[in-house]
Amino acid sequence: MTDLQIDTTSPSVARVYDYWLGGKDNFAVDRQAAEQLLKLVPDAVEMCRDNRAFLRRSVEHLAASGIRQFLDIGSGLPTQENVHEVAMRVAPDSRVVYVDNDPIVLVHGRALLATHENTTVIEGDLREPEAIVAAAGAHLDFEQPVAVLLLSIAHFVIDDEELTRIMASLRAAVRPGGYIVMSHAFAGERTGDDTVEAVQEVYAKSAPGGLTPRTRAQISALFEGMELQEPHLVPVNAWRTDQRPDFSKPSTIGVVAKAV
Numbered sequence: 245m246t247d248l249q250i251d252t253t254s255p256s257v258a259r260v261y262d263y264w265l266g267g268k269d270n271f272a273v274d275r276q277a278a279e280q281l282l283k284l285v286p287d288a289v290e291m292c293r294d295n296r297a298f299l300r301r302s303v304e305h306l307a308a309s310g311i312r313q314f315l316d317i318g319s320g321l322p323t324q325e326n327v328h329e330v331a332m333r334v335a336p337d338s339r340v341v342y343v344d345n346d347p348i349v350l351v352h353g354r355a356l357l358a359t360h361e362n363t364t365v366i367e368g369d370l371r372e373p374e375a376i377v378a379a380a381g382a383h384l385d386f387e388q389p390v391a392v393l394l395l396s397i398a399h400f401v402i403d404d405e406e407l408t409r410i411m412a413s414l415r416a417a418v419r420p421g422g423y424i425v426m427s428h429a430f431a432g433e434r435t436g437d438d439t440v441e442a443v444q445e446v447y448a449k450s451a452p453g454g455l456t457p458r459t460r461a462q463i464s465a466l467f468e469g470m471e472l473q474e475p476h477l478v479p480v481n482a483w484r485t486d487q488r489p490d491f492s493k494p495s496t497i498g499v500v501a502k503a504v
């Protein structure tokens with residue numbers, strides 16, 4: 245357990261995201277970074293909303309497919325339509341464990357998200373997936389199917405090899421019939437754009453130390469041996485909607501993969 249020191253001198257990715265979603269749990273340093281990023285990526289607010297809509301659609305889909313256990317890693321500050329609210333609307337007996345490493349998320353999360361007997365908030369770092377699974381094991385039965393949610397977090401693992409190792413560990417923890425859901429920053433396939441470097445400079449000041457967009461092939465490789473659910477890897481706004489996937493511009497790629 246950390247001593248929950250809240251750093252208000254450097255931007256927190258959870259609080260920047262909260263600001264974009266219209267939340268109040270952010271400080272001047274976060275708002276400044278968020279506004280700086282908006283100048284570089286004017287669609288950022290829309291991208292966050294699209295990401296939350298993907299979360300809702302994918303969790304509804306999994307709950308309707310019979311999943312009753314959710315491990316939401318990098319859950320972020322509580323907002324509207326949190327995972328347990330979405331899942332329990334479909335399946336009231338769903339169990340949800342929220343995990344984050346940002347002290348402010350844990351404080352607000354414990355106050356707001358853990359108000360239901362089937363939801364829990366734990367401190368954990370994605371870079372230590374075995375520890376997360378061990379701690380979550382007090383609340384979830386990993387012998388039964390579990391859906392691991394990695395929404396807008398994996399791109400904060402800057403090093404490709406480290407993310408490969410993390411994903412191998414999580415894939416091993418998910419039994420057949422379980423799922424891994426991911427949304428991941430994607431730079432777009434248009435060339436000659438230096439926005440990515442400018443965005444990275446802003447994120448370099450945050451706790452993860454940067455943001456690494458990955459290509460479709462790199463994201464796909466993270467699900468080796470799993471069955472990608474239709475429509476496979478697409479920008480989140482095109483995942484089971486009537487929108488046509490546009491891979492040319494920066495977006496967030498969404499994936500729902502089943503363990504077989």
Ligand SMILES: C[S@@+](CC[C@H](N)C(=O)[O-])C[C@H]1O[C@@H](n2cnc3c(N)ncnc32)[C@H](O)[C@@H]1O
Nearest residue numbers: 258261318319320344345346369370395396397
């Ligand atoms: C952009 S927010 C996404 C929130 C939510 N998953 C969503 O998609 O709406 C990213 C979250 O991941 C958390 N995070 C970043 N790196 C992490 C790590 N290594 N371990 C645990 N949480 C992390 C941040 O604190 C933040 O709350």
